[in-house]
Amino acid sequence: MAKTENEVKQKHKHEVQPELSRELSLFQLTMMGAGMMIGAGVFVATGISIGISGAGGILITFALNGLIAICSAMSFAELSSALPAAGGAYTYIKQSFGGVIGFISGWMNWFALAVAGSLYAITFSTYTIHLLKSWELFSFLDTHLGLYEKILAVAIALMFILVNFRGVSETGNSASMIALGQTVTLGIIGIIGVAVALKDPSRLVNFEPFIGSGWSKILVTMGFTYVGFEGFEVIGHAGEEAINPKKNIPKAILYAVIIVVTTYLLVAFAAVVGAKPEGSTIMEWFSARGATGFADAIKNLFPFGGILVTLAAIFSSTSALNATIYSSARVSFAMGRDGALPKKMAGISQKRRVPAFALFMSSIIIIFVAAALPVEDVAASADIMFLLIFLLINVSVIKIRREMGDELEYGFMMPFFPVIPIVALVAQLVLSIWLFNMSATAWIATGLWIVSGVIIYFTYSKNRIKEEEPMPIFKERRAISDKFQIMVPVGNPNNAELIGNYASRIADAKDGEMVFMSVVEVPDQIQLRAGSKFGIEKRQMLNELRSKINTNRTISSVVRYSHHITRGIISATKEKRTDLVILGWKGYSKGRGFELGRKMDKVIERLTCDLMVIKPGRDETPDREIKSILIPSNAGFHSIMATEIAKNLIKGTDAKVTVFTVKRKNESYERIRRRLRTIINQFSENEARLKIVNGDDIVDEIVYEAHKHDIVILGATEEGFWQQLLLGKVSERIAAKCENTVILTKKDLGVKSWVKRWLGKRAF
Amino acid sequence: MDITLIIGLSVIGVAYILIWAFTIKANNIIKKIDETGITDSRDIEKALDL
Numbered sequence: 001m002a003k004t005e006n007e008v009k010q011k012h013k014h015e016v017q018p019e020l021s022r023e024l025s026l027f028q029l030t031m032m033g034a035g036m037m038i039g040a041g042v043f044v045a046t047g048i049s050i051g052i053s054g055a056g057g058i059l060i061t062f063a064l065n066g067l068i069a070i071c072s073a074m075s076f077a078e079l080s081s082a083l084p085a086a087g088g089a090y091t092y093i094k095q096s097f098g099g100v101i102g103f104i105s106g107w108m109n110w111f112a113l114a115v116a117g118s119l120y121a122i123t124f125s126t127y128t129i130h131l132l133k134s135w136e137l138f139s140f141l142d143t144h145l146g147l148y149e150k151i152l153a154v155a156i157a158l159m160f161i162l163v164n165f166r167g168v169s170e171t172g173n174s175a176s177m178i179a180l181g182q183t184v185t186l187g188i189i190g191i192i193g194v195a196v197a198l199k200d201p202s203r204l205v206n207f208e209p210f211i212g213s214g215w216s217k218i219l220v221t222m223g224f225t226y227v228g229f230e231g232f233e234v235i236g237h238a239g240e241e242a243i244n245p246k247k248n249i250p251k252a253i254l255y256a257v258i259i260v261v262t263t264y265l266l267v268a269f270a271a272v273v274g275a276k277p278e279g280s281t282i283m284e285w286f287s288a289r290g291a292t293g294f295a296d297a298i299k300n301l302f303p304f305g306g307i308l309v310t311l312a313a314i315f316s317s318t319s320a321l322n323a324t325i326y327s328s329a330r331v332s333f334a335m336g337r338d339g340a341l342p343k344k345m346a347g348i349s350q351k352r353r354v355p356a357f358a359l360f361m362s363s364i365i366i367i368f369v370a371a372a373l374p375v376e377d378v379a380a381s382a383d384i385m386f387l388l389i390f391l392l393i394n395v396s397v398i399k400i401r402r403e404m405g406d407e408l409e410y411g412f413m414m415p416f417f418p419v420i421p422i423v424a425l426v427a428q429l430v431l432s433i434w435l436f437n438m439s440a441t442a443w444i445a446t447g448l449w450i451v452s453g454v455i456i457y458f459t460y461s462k463n464r465i466k467e468e469e470p471m472p473i474f475k476e477r478r479a480i481s482d483k484f485q486i487m488v489p490v491g492n493p494n495n496a497e498l499i500g501n502y503a504s505r506i507a508d509a510k511d512g513e514m515v516f517m518s519v520v521e522v523p524d525q526i527q528l529r530a531g532s533k534f535g536i537e538k539r540q541m542l543n544e545l546r547s548k549i550n551t552n553r554t555i556s557s558v559v560r561y562s563h564h565i566t567r568g569i570i571s572a573t574k575e576k577r578t579d580l581v582i583l584g585w586k587g588y589s590k591g592r593g594f595e596l597g598r599k600m601d602k603v604i605e606r607l608t609c610d611l612m613v614i615k616p617g618r619d620e621t622p623d624r625e626i627k628s629i630l631i632p633s634n635a636g637f638h639s640i641m642a643t644e645i646a647k648n649l650i651k652g653t654d655a656k657v658t659v660f661t662v663k664r665k666n667e668s669y670e671r672i673r674r675r676l677r678t679i680i681n682q683f684s685e686n687e688a689r690l691k692i693v694n695g696d697d698i699v700d701e702i703v704y705e706a707h708k709h710d711i712v713i714l715g716a717t718e719e720g721f722w723q724q725l726l727l728g729k730v731s732e733r734i735a736a737k738c739e740n741t742v743i744l745t746k747k748d749l750g751v752k753s754w755v756k757r758w759l760g761k762r763a764f
Numbered sequence: 765m766d767i768t769l770i771i772g773l774s775v776i777g778v779a780y781i782l783i784w785a786f787t788i789k790a791n792n793i794i795k796k797i798d799e800t801g802i803t804d805s806r807d808i809e810k811a812l813d814l
Contacts, residue, residue, distance in 0.1 A: 056768070056769065056772045056773075059772070059776050060772055060775050060776055063775065063776040063779035063780055063783075064775065064779050066779060066780070066783050067779040067783055070782075070786050070787065071786075074786065074790055077790070207769075208766070209768065210766060210768045210769040210772045210773075211768045211772055247794055247798050250790065250794055251791065251794055254786075254787045255787070257783070257787075258783060258784065258787050261783055265776075265780070401805055405804075405805030405806065406804065406805065406806065408805065409804070410803055410804075410805055410808055411794065411797060411798070411803070412790065412793060412797065413793060413797070413805060413808050413809070413812070413814055414790065414793075414814075415789050415790070415814055417814060420786075
């Protein structure tokens with residue numbers, strides 16, 4: 001028997017859909033990859049590499065590494081477009097090979113990311129001490145330079161490990177801004193280098209001889225600087241958070257590589273032009289300065305150049321250090337979930353929701369390597385690991401297209417297949433072997449790690465590795481209805497029913513639909529999908545809430561998984577083309593600037609749709625009948641929305657509305673009536689009346705009047721910046737003082753609202 | 765002029781041009797796949813002559 005429309009609606013009402021918060025744009029993905037690549041490699045490796053392969057050698061090194069990187073990037077892009085949900089080298093190689101190779105790829109990826117973290121910690125300490133010792137106060141650092149560098153490297157690593165244990169992380173937006181900042185800074189330095197060379201061509205003498213010590217040394221520096229070209233892997237990790245991943249992830253990977261190669265070539269040129277060998281060769285000059293040779297060279301280019309590079313290195317390394325700590329923990333956590341490593345590795349702390357043991361094990365590697373090995377060996381170890389991993393990626397892309405191509409849906413397929421991955425993997429094999437000439441220690445460390453991995457696989461993991469745990473089905477796209485869309489982000493179960501009932505009344509009046517959404521915050525250290533276990537309570541809460549709302553309107557219930565609650569809500573409103581968001585507010589203030597609580601303030605600032613914030617009154621109950629509504633108004637943009645909301649709430653009832661204003665001393669009653677005519681005319685004669693009172697304090701007068709009504713509906717005020725800073729917003733001050741239910745409304749005005757905010761127009 | 769300078773600059777130039785060429789080519793492929801809506805690997809290979 002065919003189901004009636006009502007039955008279908010009822011069924012739809014009772015499904016709580018899990019969904020992933022897709023919030024990273026092409027720009028954010030690109031900057032994420034570029035930021036990770038620029039992280040530290042260029043600051044440490046440029047100077048050392050010029051010392052090994054000469055002035056022209058570094059340019060050839062970066063150009064050829066860029067070519068290998070773009071070939072590998074295409075392989076990575078193809079895999080990430082075909083397997084966008086999985087993300088990361090370990091998953092792709094495991095999918096392709098399985099068995100011991102799959103295990104070893106994860107084992108190496110974990111180590112490589114952790115060692116890269118050690119490298120970034122060392123970069124931070126090297127550049128910080130380089131900056132400090134230029135001041136007399138810190139001249140004592142020269143005596144035991146190496147020791148102080150190690151202590152500081154361990155200290156900064158410990159600090160960021162602690163930050164990760166606390167579950168704190170950068171937001172996608174701030175991380176991409178940091179990456180953009182460091183890329184632009186380096187780009188400007190490079191352009192200054194070119195300008196200096198054009199103005200003073202004698203500086204080009206530093207390029208003679210162009211290749212200082214032969215082509216074989218260039219192979220060494222290519223391997224040594226490869227760590228600066230692998231960071232695009234992090235874009236693959238973000239597959240489940242990307243908007244339109246099949247298209248944006250491959251693009252972001254390729255764009256990140258091209259941005260980074262161009263930047264590296266420019267800064268390497270600037271470093272050579274900036275060096276002043278005077279009596280020695282350029283290679284000797286850079287060799288003598290080691291990791292900080294790059295900063296010393298830029299110092300000669302323009303005033304404060306050295307400090308600018310040093311600060312850029314410090315910021316870049318800390319940002320990359322944080323990212324590698326949680327990325328390495330994420331790989332070891334994934335291996336724990338697969339059964340490849342002990343289950344404890346997949347344990348998540350109840351309090352902070354972070355994979356504490358996986359983080360702890362990664363921390364041990366990061367601290368040990370940072371403390372025990374010289375910077376060259378640390379960089380070389382990371383290089384060898386990444387070269388071998390990307391070699392396997394290039395084999396995987398061939399294997400997966402040949403064996404599974406029919407089963408997968410591709411968003412990108414590389415041209416000149418399989419020539420490109422074959423060229424890349426041969427080059428990576430040669431470079432990794434050649435690195436033995438640079439650091440035998442690095443190869444010994446890598447060899448020991450691989451051998452230990454093989455032993456662990458055959459003695460422990462082989463019989464324990466299981467098929468991937470079934471994950472909940474995440475809907476990728478849904479049809480968006482043309483009806484008025486109301487979204488209710490539910491955080492506090494205590495007032496959820498009340499807020500839901502208000503949403504239902506407005507949906508009835510507007511013939512709209514409702515989405516009840518609860519965001520589950522998943523820590524950065526684990527994949528969004530792996531956080532599904534945190535959503536059980538939220539699903540139950542939404543189920544209970546739905547059963548309490550008595551409506552014929554369509555309700556969708558969604559548990560949305562995001563690394564950040566604010567971003568999760570904002571991206572959902574954009575994705576679902578929401579017309580109105582209704583938030584609940586507990587009603588306490590945490591100080592200036594956080595009137596509604598830090599997270600809610602961020603949501604309110606960034607929303608691009610209309611907003612209602614409801615602070616339930618002391619005696620408010622979900623089924624209370626509304627008899628009287630107060631609208632304090634001065635006919636501003638937001639009070640027009642307050643009027644619309646009032647109209648929706650009184651529709652089909654006998655409730656009355658009082659439009660209320662406080663008279664200023666020099667204003668006539670006639671003028672006030674004229675101004676508020678647009679508001680009062682929205683209602684019929686029986687529905688609304690206008691009340692004008694004399695008074696000095698707007699807030700006190702409104703709060704006094706509010707006691708005579710059931711609800712107060714306020715439009716957001718638009719005071720200027722300083723007034724808000726000193727006094728707080730009038731509307732929020734009223735809401736805080738009032739014991740009745742208060743509804744704050746804010747109309748989406750787009751760009752104009754910013755202009756008005758700064759102009760400081762009064763609304764009351 | 766130093767022969768290593770000529771070879772070196774040629775290597776840098778060719779590598780950099782190839783990086784751009786690959787990126788542009790790849791970008792066009794992404795665009796075409798998105799426009800046509802074809803996702804099967806064999807169909808893409810035929811349609812885009814890869």
